[in-house]
Every structure is written in structure tokens, then in C-alpha cells.
Amino acid sequence: MAKKKSATSKKPKTPSKKVSFTLSKQQKILLGSFLFLLGLALVFSFISYFFTWQADHSLVGDITDRELVTKNWLNKFGTNVGHFFIYNGFGISSFIPAVLITLTGIYYFFDYPKKQLLKFWFWGILVMLWISVLFGFFTSKNSLLSGIFGYEINDLMQDYLGLLGAILVMTFLLIAYAVMRLKVTPEKIATALKRTKKDIASDFSSEGVANASEDIAIDSETGTSISSKKPSEEIKPTTEATAKPLDLSEKKVENNPLEKIVLKSEIEGDLDMEVEQAVEEETVSENLSDKLVKDYGEFDPRLELSNYKFPTIELLRDHTSGGGITINQEELEENKNRIVDTLSNYKIGIASIKATVGPTVTLYEIVPEAGIRISKIKNLEDDIALSLSALGIRIIAPIPGRGTIGIEVPNKNPKTVSMRSVIASPKFQNAEMELPLALGKTISNETFVVDLAKMPHLLMAGATGQGKSVGLNAILTSLIYKRHPAEVKFVLVDPKKVELTLFNKIERHFLAKLPDTEEAIITDTTKVVHTLNSLCIEMDNRYDLLKDAMVRNIKEYNTKFKARKLNPNEGHHFLPYIVLVVDEFADLIMTAGKEVETPIARLAQLARAIGIHLIIATQRPSVNVITGIIKANFPARIAFRVTSKIDSRTILDGSGADQLIGRGDMLYTQGNDLIRLQCAFVDTPEVADITEYIGSQKAYPEAHQLPEYVGEEGGTNLDINIDERDNKFREAAEVLVIAQQGSASLLQRKLKLGYNRAGRIIDQLEAAGIVGQFEGSKARQVLVPTIEALNQLLDNENNT
Numbered sequence: 033m034a035k036k037k038s039a040t041s042k043k044p045k046t047p048s049k050k051v052s053f054t055l056s057k058q059q060k061i062l063l064g065s066f067l068f069l070l071g072l073a074l075v076f077s078f079i080s081y082f083f084t085w086q087a088d089h090s091l092v093g094d095i096t097d098r099e100l101v102t103k104n105w106l107n108k109f110g111t112n113v114g115h116f117f118i119y120n121g122f123g124i125s126s127f128i129p130a131v132l133i134t135l136t137g138i139y140y141f142f143d144y145p146k147k148q149l150l151k152f153w154f155w156g157i158l159v160m161l162w163i164s165v166l167f168g169f170f171t172s173k174n175s176l177l178s179g180i181f182g183y184e185i186n187d188l189m190q191d192y193l194g195l196l197g198a199i200l201v202m203t204f205l206l207i208a209y210a211v212m213r214l215k216v217t218p219e220k221i222a223t224a225l226k227r228t229k230k231d232i233a234s235d236f237s238s239e240g241v242a243n244a245s246e247d248i249a250i251d252s253e254t255g256t257s258i259s260s261k262k263p264s265e266e267i268k269p270t271t272e273a274t275a276k277p278l279d280l281s282e283k284k285v286e287n288n289p290l291e292k293i294v295l296k297s298e299i300e301g302d303l304d305m306e307v308e309q310a311v312e313e314e315t316v317s318e319n320l321s322d323k324l325v326k327d328y329g330e331f332d333p334r335l336e337l338s339n340y341k342f343p344t345i346e347l348l349r350d351h352t353s354g355g356g357i358t359i360n361q362e363e364l365e366e367n368k369n370r371i372v373d374t375l376s377n378y379k380i381g382i383a384s385i386k387a388t389v390g391p392t393v394t395l396y397e398i399v400p401e402a403g404i405r406i407s408k409i410k411n412l413e414d415d416i417a418l419s420l421s422a423l424g425i426r427i428i429a430p431i432p433g434r435g436t437i438g439i440e441v442p443n444k445n446p447k448t449v450s451m452r453s454v455i456a457s458p459k460f461q462n463a464e465m466e467l468p469l470a471l472g473k474t475i476s477n478e479t480f481v482v483d484l485a486k487m488p489h490l491l492m493a494g495a496t497g498q499g500k501s502v503g504l505n506a507i508l509t510s511l512i513y514k515r516h517p518a519e520v521k522f523v524l525v526d527p528k529k530v531e532l533t534l535f536n537k538i539e540r541h542f543l544a545k546l547p548d549t550e551e552a553i554i555t556d557t558t559k560v561v562h563t564l565n566s567l568c569i570e571m572d573n574r575y576d577l578l579k580d581a582m583v584r585n586i587k588e589y590n591t592k593f594k595a596r597k598l599n600p601n602e603g604h605h606f607l608p609y610i611v612l613v614v615d616e617f618a619d620l621i622m623t624a625g626k627e628v629e630t631p632i633a634r635l636a637q638l639a640r641a642i643g644i645h646l647i648i649a650t651q652r653p654s655v656n657v658i659t660g661i662i663k664a665n666f667p668a669r670i671a672f673r674v675t676s677k678i679d680s681r682t683i684l685d686g687s688g689a690d691q692l693i694g695r696g697d698m699l700y701t702q703g704n705d706l707i708r709l710q711c712a713f714v715d716t717p718e719v720a721d722i723t724e725y726i727g728s729q730k731a732y733p734e735a736h737q738l739p740e741y742v743g744e745e746g747g748t749n750l751d752i753n754i755d756e757r758d759n760k761f762r763e764a765a766e767v768l769v770i771a772q773q774g775s776a777s778l779l780q781r782k783l784k785l786g787y788n789r790a791g792r793i794i795d796q797l798e799a800a801g802i803v804g805q806f807e808g809s810k811a812r813q814v815l816v817p818t819i820e821a822l823n824q825l826l827d828n829e830n831n832t
């Protein structure tokens with residue numbers, strides 16, 4: 033919110049500007065208490081008014097005289113509101129709005145969903161009007177029961193419809209209320225009547241039992257079953273004959289939709305017949321999720337940190353000294369002439385030339401005369417560079433889709449693109465993307481925004497000092513500016529230990545880490561391996577959840593979860609996106625090799641659907657660092673300036689990155705075209721300010737917990753010794769006993785455990801006799817039926 037406001041405040045014409053009336057928590061509490069007390073004041077005034085109105089009647093309206101004292105408990109206020117609502121208004125039913133105001137106060141104070149409240153108001157007002165008119169009907173002149181409204185409306189009705197017409201209208205309104213509000217139907221009335229009948233019958237049943245036993249006693253003498261009552265009374269739903277059928281038939285109505293009727297034969301000695309009459313099953317018009325959404329609203333993942341304020345644009349600085357891009361006519365003219373001259377030296381004629389000035393480079397687009405071979409121009413790259421005496425000339429021949437040849441020439445006075453300008457751009461602010469990244473500006477000075485969720489992973493390379501770390505900071509800043517802490521979590525790997533430390537301040541907002549680790553930012557290789565494997569476990573768990581929910585990706589899953597269609601008791605929860613950022617990947621590959629490469633490749637191949645995205649940066653884009661398998665799964669690449677053509681080829685599958693000019697000049701590709709961008713610049717103090725701003729706000733109790741990963745050294749031996757049991761043993765036992773399902777994946781989900789640990793606990797549970805043996809693909813049987821039995825079993829164990 034805050035972010036949007038500040039972004040749009042600069043450009044008031046932005047179409048996305050919205051006016052929102054949402055109240056903050058404090059405002060709701062204030063409003064709630066005010067309404068609650070106001071409602072109470074009205075109730076007290078009204079009660080008192082009934083006793084004091086005659087005495088105070090002559091003082092009504094005299095509110096200017098401060099000395100005046102009325103008898104009402106709330107003095108002049110009470111007398112006047114009482115007169116207004118009860119005498120002049122709706123009579124005794126004025127209590128209804130007073131109570132409704134009190135109720136509204138309670139709803140606001142506790143911030144309950146307001147849908148129900150609206151209903152109360154709607155029906156409350158209607159009932160108030162009806163009661164007022166009803167009393168008007170019974171009173172011959174204006175009274176405190178009906179108020180002027182009730183009396184007058186009733187009078188009006190009778191003038192037009194007569195007494196009978198008024199009665200009919202009032203009856204119709206009563207029926208309408210009963211049908212629409214109380215959902216009364218003829219069937220319901222019939223059932224209710226039947227019940228009452230039965231209740232009366234059962235009241236008399238004790239007598240009936242006495243009589244019946246008398247009858248039977250007499251019958252037993254004759255040996256036949258004869259009732260002392262008239263036959264006509266017997267063919268009806270009755271259990272009068274004996275006490276037993278009465279109990280039985282009553283139970284049946286409750287537990288099963290069959291109602292028993294005993295048909296007694298009139299013919300002596302003939303068999304009695306039981307007739308079972310099916311009772312209509314009740315139907316439900318809305319399913320559980322609709323009802324939950326109706327009662328509580330959609331699930332809001334941001335609720336826990338509902339007061340979280342997005343960082344403001346003011347935290348970012350404007351680095352463009354001297355304003356935006358300035359066009360230097362002289363420079364343009366000079367460069368144009370040199371290009372034309374150089375080309376004409378090689379007998380290449382130009383039909384037309386056009387220049388687009390970007391922040392750091394200017395693109396000259398030429399259309400050669402007919403009959404010129406494009407490769408000829410391409411080969412002149414070095415000659416043109418020499419004649420322009422500039423580095424970083426890049427020739428794009430031809431520019432895809434334009435039918436021209438592009439020559440990119442660096443500007444003499446390059447402009448820095450501030451992060452502030454890209455974040456404030458409407459393109460970023462209005463981006464309807466899951467994970468929007470504002471990378472910088474294109475050569476035509478447009479803000480370039482891409483969705484990380486679509487990439488789905490990003491590979492970044494560049495020689496030292498060319499802007500990689502700034503690029504990573506720009507990416508993280510974009511995500512922080514656009515996403516709430518509940519929606520995205522970062523896993524930061526920083527072997528250099530200095531680049532990402534600032535993000536430590538937002539650990540409890542935005543970072544994810546392994547359980548029982550101190551630092552959220554990972555700097556040590558073993559921890560990296562554990563974290564990557566833990567992410568693989570998280571990936572597997574998420575796939576299980578998706579499978580359970582029968583959806584294909586995280587977006588659908590979260591939509592379904594928000595609509596309350598997934599049960600949190602079955603392990604479902606809102607899934608935040610997880611972005612893994614690895615700075616200095618080469619370092620990791622050198623020290624851990626395959627141990628790092630395998631989980632990275634696995635994540636890169638599979639994690640896109642479940643919302644885990646990787647951003648990997650490296651200084652040395654050599655083939656032993658960016659291996660084929662990694663490259664194949666990272667279609668989106670960013671290349672800052674690299675030192676050799678070979679490096680450029682490794683990262684971009686072509687040359688170009690070696691011709692960049694550094695300082696954030698970069699090439700971006702998502703599989704096909706190369707786009708030249710000037711990376712947005714965000715300085716360390718700005719990142720410090722942003723993280724400080726977020727870090728000082730209320731946070732989650734701890735960083736987001738990744739599933740635990742126990743390395744191979746952990747082992748999976750069966751632990752029979754009670755003392756060596758896992759400390760989550762009891763909790764796990766309870767989970768399985770409640771679910772009555774002995775599955776390790778249930779433990780993984782519910783207790784956020786790693787695969788190995790959950791497996792070990794299952795072994796321990798088996799040893800303790802709580803779950804049965806391994807049964808292949810089926811879940812193990814749970815041998816303990818209830819929590820009480822489990823407690824007893826474990827307590828007995830401890831005592832022996």
C-alpha cells in the first residue's frame with residue numbers, strides 16, 4: 033500500500049491509482065469501542081426514557097440551556113435521543129438499532145468479518161419497522177410502543193386498505209420474514225408438528241407403559257395379544273402397544289432416516305407388520321469451503337503481518353546527476369559521419385541511418401544499399417571501433433524483426449540508471465507478475481521488467497567489478513518492493529561473506545533457513561550442500577501437496593488454499609515462493625563439485641511448478657563451472673562484461689558479452705534474442721536503509737524454516753533404546769495416532785522434518801509397537817487406537 037501510494041504520488045495521472053478505505057487495526061479498535069459505547073448509551077437512554085418521558089417532555093429540544101437538568105440517566109442527551117427515536121420514531125422497537133450499533137462496535141473491535149453484520153442490520157431495520165407498525169395497530173393514538181412512525185403508517189394503511197387489508201399486509205410481511213430469514217418451509221412445520229406430537233406421546237408414555245403392561249397381563253391369561261383399545265386408534269404411527277417399540281422407533285429416527293410405524297392387524301391372531309417410512313434427507317445448499325469463505329472471508333496469507341509497510345520509494349536515491357538522458361547533437365553527428373565514412377571506405381553505401389540514445393549506449397540503425405552482403409559489415413566491427421576510437425562497439429546484423437543493421441556505440445557521458453527510477457516506473461508498479469524483477473533500462477530507455485516465475489531460473493555471469501553484485505541487489509530489491517514477506521522467501525548463499533550480509537536484518541521477514549542454524553545467510557560449503565538437499569525435500573513435499581490438492585502449480589494451489597478448499601489439518605498451508613540466490617557459484621563447484629551440482633540440477637529441472645526459483649551468479653563462466661546440465665536448465669541468462677569471447681560463448685552461446693563496457697552494461701536473454709540493458713544501480717547504503725526499514729518492523733518469530741536434512745552420516749539404524757529416541761518422537765506418535773495413518777510423508781509435512789529423520793522416527797515408532805511393519809506402497813498400520821491408549825503405553829514404558 034505504502035509503496036503504491038508513494039509510487040503514484042509522483043505521477044498522479046497513473047491509471048492504477050486507487051482510493052482505498054481500509055482501516056488500520058488501531059482505527060478499527062477505536063471505531064469499535066466508540067460504537068459499542070454509543071450503542072450502550074442509547075440503550076440506557078431508551079430504558080430511562082420510558083420512566084422519565086412524561087416529566088421531561090416539556091424540556092425536549094432545549095439543548096442550549098446548560099443549567100437545565102432532565103431526569104433521564106443520560107440527561108439532555110438521553111431525553112432528546114429518546115424523544116427522537118421512541119416518541120417521534122419507532123417506539124419500543126428503537127432498541128433494535130441501539131443493540132445493532134453495540135454489535136457493530138463489537139465486530140469492529142474484534143475485527144470479525146462484516147458480511148454477517150450487514151445481514152443483521154438489514155433484517156434488524158425491517159423487524160423494527162414491522163414491530164412499530166404492529167404496535168400502531170393496537171394503539172388508538174400515538175404511544176411509546178409504536179412511536180409516531182408506527183402509528184402513522186398503520187393509519188395510512190387502514191385509510192387505504194381498511195382494517196382487514198392492514199391485517200393481511202402485516203401477516204404477509206410476517207410470512208415473508210419467516211420464509212426468507214428463518215427459512216421456514218411447510219415440510220419443516222410438518223416435521224416440527226410431528227415431533228411435538230411425539231413429545232406429547234412420550235410424555236404420556238409412562239402412563240402408556242403402565243396401561244400396556246396391564247393389558248398384557250390380562251392377555252397373558254388368554255394367551256393371545258389383544259389390545260384393550262379400539263382398532264381404529266391402532267393404525268397410526270404409534271408405539272402405544274408396548275413400551276419397547278417406543279424406544280426403538282425413536283432411536284431409529286435419530287440415527288437413520290427410517291421412521292418405524294407399527295401396523296397392527298385387526299384380525300385376531302394375524303401378524304403385525306412394521307412399515308418403515310423414509311424420512312427426507314436434509315440437503316445442504318453450500319459446501320464447506322463456500323461456508324468457510326462466507327464466514328471468515330478468503331484466507332489472507334498477509335494477515336499475520338497485516339501491519340507490514342512496504343519500503344517507500346524515498347529510501348532509494350536518485351543517482352542521475354544532472355537529470356535524465358541528454359542528447360549530445362555534436363557527438364551524434366560525429367559518430368554518424370565516422371560510421372558513414374568507414375563504411376564508404378569499404379564501398380558500403382548506406383540508404384538511411386537512425387539513432388536511438390540510451391542511458392549508456394546509442395544504437396545507430398543503418399539500412400545498407402541494395403546488394404550489400406551483411407557479413408561484410410559484421411566483419412568491419414574492429415575497423416568501426418578504431419575509427420570511432422571507442423571500446424564496446426557491438427554490431428547486430430541484422431536486428432531481428434527490424435530489417436536493419438544495428439551498431440551500438442557507447443556514449444561519452446554514460447548515465448547511471450537509478451533503482452529509484454525503475455521501481456517508480458508504472459511498468460514495474462503495475463506489473464501483474466508473480467515475481468517481477470526490474471532489471472534496468474533498455475537502449476530505448478524503457479524500463480525492463482521480467483517475471484522470475486516465468487524464467488524460471490536465472491544464470492548470471494560477469495568478470496569481477498562489472499556489476500554482478502549490484503545486479504543481485506537490484507533483483508532482491510525489486511522483489512522486496514513488490515512482495516509481502518508472506519509471499520516470498522530468500523535462501524541466500526554468499527561464499528564471499530560480504531556481499532549479502534545486509535539482508536541479515538530482514539531474516540525474520542524474508543529469509544528461509546535450516547532449522548537449528550544460527551545464520552540465515554549461508555557462507556559455508558557444507559551448509560550449502562545441506563540447504564540444497566533440504567530444498568529438494570521441500571520440493572518433494574510441495575509436489576505431494578500439489579498432488580493431494582489436484583493442481584498443477586503453486587499459483588493454482590495457493591488460489592485453492594485461499595478459497596479454503598484445502599484443509600490445513602491435512603498438512604496444507606500457503607506456499608511462499610522461494611528464491612535461492614547463489615553468489616559466486618564457481619567457488620562452490622570448486623569446493624563441493626558434484627555434491628552441489630546434483631541438487632542444483634535437480635531443482636533446476638523440477639522446481640519451476642512448485643515455486644522454487646534459482647538465481648546463480650558466477651565470475652568465471654567456464655564450462656567446468658557452468659556445466660551442460662546446468663546450462664540446459666537455465667534458459668534465462670544475464671551477462672555482464674566478461675574478459676574473453678570464450679566466456680561470452682559459455683554464458684550466452686555467442687559473442688557479445690566481451691564487448692560490453694562494464695559498470696552494469698549487460699546482455700539479457702531468455703532463450704532467443706539478446707537484449708542490451710543498463711542494469712539499475714542500487715548502492716549499498718540504499719540496501720542498508722531498505723533492510724533497516726523492514727527490519728525495524730514487526731516480524732515473524734523466526735526465519736522461514738526449511739525441512740531438516742540429515743546428511744548421509746546420519747544413518748538409519750533402528751533405535752530401540754528409549755533414551756536415543758528422537759525428541760520429536762512423542763509428537764510424531766500423536767500425529768500418526770490422530771490420523772490413524774502410519775506414513776513418513778505425513779510426518780514430514782506436519783512436523784516439517786526431512787525424509788531421513790521422518791524415516792528414523794517411523795522405525796522408532798515401529799520398535800515401540802505404535803505402528804506396524806513396512807507394507808510396501810501402503811501406509812503402515814497404526815496399532816494404537818487413541819491418544820489415551822498412546823499416553824498409557826508411553827507412560828508404562830517410562831515406568832518400567
Ligand SMILES: Nc1ncnc2c1ncn2[C@@H]1O[C@H](COP(=O)(O)OP(=O)(O)OP(=O)(O)O)[C@@H](O)[C@H]1O
Pocket residue numbers: 448449494495496497498499500501502503651695696697710711712713714
Ligand atoms: N548498474 C550500474 N550502474 C552504475 N555503476 C555500476 C553499476 N553496477 C556496478 N557499477 C559500478 O561497478 C562497481 C562494481 O560493481 P559490483 O560490486 O557489482 O561488481 P561485481 O561484478 O560484483 O564484482 P565482484 O565480482 O568482484 O564482486 C560498483 O561499485 C559501481 O561503482
